Every structure is written in C-alpha cells, then in structure tokens.
Amino acid sequence: DKRSQARLRRSESLASMTTMAAGIAHEIKNPLAAMQIHIQLLKKAFSKKKSLTLDDAERYLSVLEEEIEHLNSIAVDFLFAVRPMDVNLKKQRLEPVIRNLEDFVRPELEEHGIRFSVTVEPFLPKLMIDDSFLRQALLNIIKNALNAMENGGRLDLSAYAQGNNVVICVRDTGCGIDQEHLAKIFEPYFTTKANGTGLGLTVVYKIIKEHGGDISVESTVGQGTCFRISLPVPDDERTALEETGE
Numbered sequence: 001d002k003r004s005q006a007r008l009r010r011s012e013s014l015a016s017m018t019t020m021a022a023g024i025a026h027e028i029k030n031p032l033a034a035m036q037i038h039i040q041l042l043k044k045a046f047s048k049k050k051s052l053t054l055d056d057a058e059r060y061l062s063v064l065e066e067e068i069e070h071l072n073s074i075a076v077d078f079l080f081a082v083r084p085m086d087v088n089l090k091k092q093r094l095e096p097v098i099r100n101l102e103d104f105v106r107p108e109l110e111e112h113g114i115r116f117s118v119t120v121e122p123f124l125p126k127l128m129i130d131d132s133f134l135r136q137a138l139l140n141i142i143k144n145a146l147n148a149m150e151n152g153g154r155l156d157l158s159a160y161a162q163g164n165n166v167v168i169c170v171r172d173t174g175c176g177i178d179q180e181h182l183a184k185i186f187e188p189y190f191t192t193k194a195n196g197t198g199l200g201l202t203v204v205y206k207i208i209k210e211h212g213g214d215i216s217v218e219s220t221v222g223q224g225t226c227f228r229i230s231l232p233v234p235d236d237e238r239t240a241l242e243e244t245g246e
Helices: 002-049 054-082 095-111 131-148 200-210 235-245
Strands: 090-092 114-120 127-129 153-162 165-172 214-220 224-232
Touching: 002 054, 054 200, 095 114, 095 131, 095 153, 127 131, 127 224, 131 153, 131 165, 131 200, 131 224, 200 214
Parallel strands: 114 153
Antiparallel strands: 090 127, 153 165, 165 224, 214 224
C-alpha cells in the first residue's frame, strides 16, 4: 500500500543521507588535518625566525588556501547532491543539446590528445528533457572519461532510438573501473581520485532519475568504460513514430 511505500522511501532516503553524512565527515577530515599540520609548521617557522617574509610563509599559506578551496568544493557538491533538483522538463530535440556540448568540450579533449566522435541518429523522437541538467550529467561523465585517459585515447558519444527509449552512450578507451568498484560508482562520496569529492556520478544518477530514465555502466580494466543512459520517449511521440513507420 501507499503508506508502506512512503515508509520504505523515507527509510531509503534516510539510509542514503546517513551514507552521505558519514562520507562528508570522512571527506572533511583530510583537508582539516592538512590545515592543522601547516598551521603548526607556520608557528614553528615563526618561533625559529621571529618574523617571516611573505616568501617564507608562502608554501604554508598556499597549502591552507588549497585546502580551503577543497573544503568549499566539498560543501558545494554536497548541497547540489542533497538539494531537491528544480528540473524543468520540456519536450525538445536531443541533438542540439548534444551538439552544443560537443562544441564546448572538444577543444579541451583534443588538447589532452583525445579523439572525440559524436554520432546522433537522424530523426530521433523529441524527449522530455531539461537541457541544462542533462548537459551537466553528460559533462560529468565526459570529465570522468578525461581523467581516465591521461595519455590520450578515444571518446565516442552516440545517441540512437531503441524500442520506447532513446539511448545515449559515452564510451572511452581509458583505464577502466575495477569490478569491485563498479557497483559503487553512483554512491555518494565513492571516489578513487585523491582530490575528487565523489559526487560527480551521484549527481549524474540523480539527474537521469529525474528524467525518468536509467543509467548503467560497463567497464574493463585497461580497456575502457561505457556509460549507457536510456531516456523514455513520451507517449505522443511514440504514436507519431508508429504512424510514420506505417
């Protein structure tokens, strides 16, 4: 019944909030520890020299600034992940969203020695999408791919119709993801990067769910990763397709 469903949803969101709270506590500890150590070192330098020039103090101060920046990004990402998303779905074509993103990321990808190819099947049905959120989700996946291909490689983005869905695939030839990590990559605060907050893919997951879609990932270590997003075609678009199909 509805009440037990609501209870289940509440306990699920409580469990994920607990995971996030534990995650953020864990995330904050490292920058704070680094700041503490560098303040101690700065004090030591002061007691040794009595007065310091900016040059003397610079290496301590720059670490403090970096760590404050890191703490700030943890807070910003956390708020983005827990805040209800104000997704505004409008019926529109997917291709312009993808082409716009392509123009935006191509220079950076090519600068990193990554060959980027985009294939969009012609005459795709219109979808209910929020273009800025969907762009954000795809951008996060592309950034991940960029990090996975430190020595260059190939990135293929394709979009095509499949049954009652439109599928977007983002495939890279990067370092791949360990099988044991694969199940956890959409969880809050799961990251294998030293300075990542681990919320990039949590946000992607949340955006795709807000679109009524699904996302899955396949990966082979040393060969690459493929993210597969599937977005539902609205009913009236389906009927139009079936009629033109006849």
